[in-house]
Amino acid sequence: MQVIVEGVGFSYRNRQVLDQFDARFESNRVTALVGPSGSGKSTLLAAIAGYTRPQAGHVWFADPDGQRKRPSVEQVTWIAQDANVLAARTALDNVLVGALSDGSPFSAASERALTALRDVGLAHLMNERCRTMSGGEKQRVAIARSLASDRPLIVADEPSASLDESSTRSIARLLSTIAGRATVIVATHDPVIVEAASAVVRLRGDL
Numbered sequence: 063m064q065v066i067v068e069g070v071g072f073s074y075r076n077r078q079v080l081d082q083f084d085a086r087f088e089s090n091r092v093t094a095l096v097g098p099s100g101s102g103k104s105t106l107l108a109a110i111a112g113y114t115r116p117q118a119g120h121v122w123f124a125d126p127d128g129q130r131k132r133p134s135v136e137q138v139t140w141i142a143q144d145a146n147v148l149a150a151r152t153a154l155d156n157v158l159v160g161a162l163s164d165g166s167p168f169s170a171a172s173e174r175a176l177t178a179l180r181d182v183g184l185a186h187l188m189n190e191r192c193r194t195m196s197g198g199e200k201q202r203v204a205i206a207r208s209l210a211s212d213r214p215l216i217v218a219d220e221p222s223a224s225l226d227e228s229s230t231r232s233i234a235r236l237l238s239t240i241a242g243r244a245t246v247i248v249a250t251h252d253p254v255i256v257e258a259a260s261a262v263v264r265l266r267g268d269l
């Protein structure tokens with residue numbers, strides 16, 4: 063699914079953050095969304111994910127046959143900066159939340175959750191509670207949850223913000239792997255993530 067941003071404008075009260083912004087995010091690739099702090103990366107991600115509506119312009123989700131639809135939150139998973147996992151639950155429980163989100167029966171969802179945990183290299187920790195995990199492991203659980211939810215668009219907002227370089231490299235690799243199955247958009251300041259991305263969209267931030 064391609065994401066098309068056309069002439070998007072967004073203001074918070076009298077602070078204009080986005081003005082006539084155009085971009086395309088292609089399917090099956092990781093696109094890094096970069097720009098100075100405050101340039102509107104998180105604001106644009108929220109509009110793309112359908113969490114907010116731009117005051118001007120449009121965001122479209124385009125099928126391979128070119129048919130355009132409005133953004134819908136059911137098609138999106140969000141990977142946050144601080145690995146928003148349920149700390150008191152196991153890695154498997156956290157990933158099951160994603161796998162069950164499309165109404166799949168429990169047995170099929172469990173299978174998908176286990177596969178996703180294997181894909182992120184955490185099968186051996188599936189029964190560990192997330193509170194005992196490192197930041198990098200928690201972020202991998204969050205990525206596995208996105209994978210298990212099997213949605214066409216994955217949006218990540220500074221997913222490596224609190225990670226060391228080796229964990230960041232592993233997150234960058236995983237995002238590239240996921241892109242085989244989804245459109246991945248990642249807002250980042252991190253050169254490691256930008257380098258691993260296959261396209262870059264830049265916000266100027268001097269409105």
Ligand SMILES: Nc1ncnc2c1ncn2[C@@H]1O[C@H](COP(=O)(O)OP(=O)(O)OP(=O)(O)O)[C@@H](O)[C@H]1O
Pocket residue numbers: 074075077079097098099100101102103104105106
């Ligand atoms: N809810 C809000 N109300 C008012 N202003 C906001 C709100 N959210 C963001 N802003 C302002 O809008 C601008 C863009 O914020 P946004 O978080 O989208 O930028 P960003 O590029 O993601 O920044 P960073 O790289 O620092 O995370 C900033 O100046 C911010 O202070």
